[in-house]
Amino acid sequence: AQSVSQHNHHVILSEAASLELGCNYSYGGTVNLFWYVQYPGQHLQLLLKYFSGDPLVKGIKGFEAEFIKSKFSFNLRKPSVQWSDTAEYFCAAQPDSWGKLQFGAGTQVVVTP
Amino acid sequence: DTGVSQDPRHKITKRGQNVTFRCDPISEHNRLYWYRQTLGQGPEFLTYFQNEAQLEKSRLLSDRFSAERPKGSFSTLEIQRTEQGDSAMYLCASSGLQSSYEQYFGPGTRLTVT
Numbered sequence: 001a002q003s004v005s006q007h008n009h010h011v012i013l014s015e016a017a018s019l020e021l022g023c024n025y026s027y028g029g030t031v032n033l034f035w036y037v038q039y040p041g042q043h044l045q046l047l048l049k050y051f052s053g054d055p056l057v058k059g060i061k062g063f064e065a066e067f068i069k070s071k072f073s074f075n076l077r078k079p080s081v082q083w084s085d086t087a088e089y090f091c092a093a094q095p096d097s098w099g100k101l102q103f104g105a106g107t108q109v110v111v112t113p
Numbered sequence: 114d115t116g117v118s119q120d121p122r123h124k125i126t127k128r129g130q131n132v133t134f135r136c137d138p139i140s141e142h143n144r145l146y147w148y149r150q151t152l153g154q155g156p157e158f159l160t161y162f163q164n165e166a167q168l169e170k171s172r173l174l175s176d177r178f179s180a181e182r183p184k185g186s187f188s189t190l191e192i193q194r195t196e197q198g199d200s201a202m203y204l205c206a207s208s209g210l211q212s213s214y215e216q217y218f219g220p221g222t223r224l225t226v227t
Contacts, residue, residue, distance in 0.1 A: 004155075009153075032214055034215075036218075042220075043204075043218050043219060043220045043221065044156070044204070044206075044218040045218075046215055046216075046217075049214070049215060051213075051214065090155050090156070092155070094214065097214050098144060098163075098208065098214060099161070099169065100146065100158040100161060100169065101146075101148075101156070101158065101206075101216060102158070103155030103156050103157070104155050105153065105154055105155050106153075106154070106155050
């Protein structure tokens with residue numbers, strides 16, 4: 001079955017540490033890829049997206065992600081996290097442009113001061 | 114841009130009752146999506162519209178669920194004869210040519226079935 005997998009359900013790290021969240025998808029062919037973030041008490045917000053072109057994409061708040069087609073991966077990174085990055089992070093794939101998003105289960109990230 | 118709005122934000126209902134939720138998309142967006150999210154899971158697709166046409170409906174969606182978008186603007190999602198398993202956050206999102214495939218999400222309606 002087509003799916004999106006996120007490797008970690010919970011991550012705890014200290015401020016200034018580096019963050020990398022794994023995401024793998026099982027779709028063949030062209031697929032749009034997204035990372036969304038949900039801060040406590042807020043709605044889902046788009047962090048970054050990949051449609052085509054440069055496989056290294058930069059998003060808001062210092063986040064970036066790398067698309068590796070051979071590994072069906074789209075991992076999210078941030079070199080130095082802040083306490084305000086505490087949130088739940090969701091990877092999503094869109095096999096048909098304009099169509100539905102298939103989300104992973106999410107990763108809860110807690111950044112300690 | 115006022116964002117996607119949803120009403121109500123919270124709904125508590127007894128098992129067997131019908132409930133209806135409303136979603137108002139970003140005004141220039143012609144696509145509207147409904148998702149459901151339960152604790153510890155990512156959002157799960159329910160259905161989506163392009164203008165007033167319902168283009169796709171999840172096979173997981175029971176016949177008790179129905180959605181409409183009569184004038185291609187706001188949408189309603191109705192659940193008939195609610196069950197405890199329907200308790201979840203119901204999310205609405207919209208997209209349009211201006212947003213380049215991106216879906217913008219509303220705050221959600223949290224449904225609790227007692």
